[in-house]
Amino acid sequence: xxxxxxxxxxxxxxxxxxxxxxxxxxxxxxxxxxxxxxxxxxxxxxxxxxxxxxxxxxxxxxxxxxxxxxxxxxxxxxxxxxxxxxx
Numbered sequence: 001x002x003x004x005x006x007x008x009x010x011x012x013x014x015x016x017x018x019x020x021x022x023x024x025x026x027x028x029x030x031x032x033x034x035x036x037x038x039x040x041x042x043x044x045x046x047x048x049x050x051x052x053x054x055x056x057x058x059x060x061x062x063x064x065x066x067x068x069x070x071x072x073x074x075x076x077x078x079x080x081x082x083x084x085x086x087x
Contacts, residue, residue: 002054009047016040 016039023032 002050002057006047006050006054009043009050012043013040016043 020036020040023029023036
């Protein structure tokens with residue numbers, strides 16, 4: 001879900017920058033320019049938050065998988081007979 005949100009915000013940037021440039025050069029509307037610039041900064045902030053959440057969840061999942069694999073390997077090694085380690 002976070003991946004989709006991050007991608008959607010990334011795709012919205014060109015459209016917002018287009019509105020920003022139109023407000024600055026075509027319309028000459030300083031108030032609209034300010035609102036669009038603040039909206040763009042808000043989009044950057046949202047994308048950073050979503051990307052942090054995405055990275056955190058992927059890292060936490062990977063660490064859990066690695067931990068479980070290590071536990072399984074250790075429990076298997078403990079059950080092996082001593083002759084296995086002598087060879």
